[in-house]
Amino acid sequence: xxxxxxxxxxxxxxxxxxxxxxxxxxxxxxxxxxxxxxxxxxxxxxxxxxxxxxxxxxxxxxxxxxxxxxxxxxxxxxxxxxxxxxxxxxxxxxxxxxxxxxxxxxxxxxxxxxxxxxxxxxxxxxxxxxxxxxxxxxxxxxxxxxxxxxxxxxxxxxxxxxxxxxxxxxxxxxxxxxxxxxxxxxxxxxxxxxxxxxxxxxxxxxxxxxxxxxxxxxxxxxxxxxxxxxxxxxxxxxxxxxxxxxxxxxxxxxxxxxxxxxxxxxxxxxxxxxxxxxxxxxxxxxxxxxxxxxxx
Numbered sequence: 001x002x003x004x005x006x007x008x009x010x011x012x013x014x015x016x017x018x019x020x021x022x023x024x025x026x027x028x029x030x031x032x033x034x035x036x037x038x039x040x041x042x043x044x045x046x047x048x049x050x051x052x053x054x055x056x057x058x059x060x061x062x063x064x065x066x067x068x069x070x071x072x073x074x075x076x077x078x079x080x081x082x083x084x085x086x087x088x089x090x091x092x093x094x095x096x097x098x099x100x101x102x103x104x105x106x107x108x109x110x111x112x113x114x115x116x117x118x119x120x121x122x123x124x125x126x127x128x129x130x131x132x133x134x135x136x137x138x139x140x141x142x143x144x145x146x147x148x149x150x151x152x153x154x155x156x157x158x159x160x161x162x163x164x165x166x167x168x169x170x171x172x173x174x175x176x177x178x179x180x181x182x183x184x185x186x187x188x189x190x191x192x193x194x195x196x197x198x199x200x201x202x203x204x205x206x207x208x209x210x211x212x213x214x215x216x217x218x219x220x221x222x223x224x225x226x227x228x229x230x231x232x233x234x235x236x237x238x239x240x241x242x243x244x245x246x247x248x249x250x251x252x253x254x255x256x257x258x259x260x261x262x263x264x265x266x267x268x269x270x271x272x273x274x275x276x277x278x279x280x281x282x283x284x285x286x287x288x289x290x291x292x293x294x295x296x
Contacts, residue, residue: 023273067100
């Protein structure tokens with residue numbers, strides 16, 4: 001990179017190559033890991049959360065009507081609870097039953113219970129929210145294979161989105177700085193360790209001090225686990241927002257490792273730049289299709 005050529009940057013908007021733009025919104029190890037966690041975690045959401053009886057927390061919170069009923073069929077499902085690598089879990093049974101509500105209308109229902117599969121014809125007690133026999137279940141069972149506790153699987157896609165969100169939020173700002181930002185040269189004035197690690201590398205917060213075109217001194221900070229990229233020069237070149245100089249992007253820390261040519265223009269990343277779209281596109285499209293099939 002030729003620093004003297006880059007110093008010719010002015011207020012004229014600079015083009016951002018198409019192959020660079022995806023990295024501004026989806027690039028970086030943390031963001032890519034976030035999309036992986038989201039895509040992988042949503043698999044468990046579809047398997048467990050959509051088959052959980054979380055609705056029972058409010059459906060059965062009021063007055064409950066209890067009537068007599070009888071089992072009509074029982075079979076073991078493919079689901080189970082507990083177990084580990086050495087032992088099988090306890091099977092979950094689907095139980096079909098029939099009952100007559102307090103108005104004399106006959107109903108059929110299905111419920112689930114871990115490790116209990118009563119024989120057809122067995123008398124049982126059926127309960128349902130007062131006036132809502134369509135929400136019935138046999139006492140001590142649930143209306144879906146899993147209990148509400150499986151909602152903890154939501155933590156995986158949520159963590160993934162939390163990891164990907166900062167890059168999505170910063171993308172427009174970085175894009176604007178690459179097009180309209182003024183050039184500055186920052187000197188490292190503070191290096192603070194953070195509690196975060198990426199690929200077993202500690203993330204640091206680096207603060208730089210620079211002078212704007214009016215001669216005023218400002219500070220800009222960035223966080224990175226690749227500190228050597230921002231410590232290899234006496235001064236680090238950056239593009240800052242002339243209206244809010246504290247907002248800056250460092251040329252040696254551009255998303256996707258984008259580079260600048262000797263004329264001050266961004267160099268396209270080719271297919272490498274577009275590759276960062278693979279995880280987010282596959283994750284979003286695949287789960288959108290599943291949502292349409294399951295919920296549509």
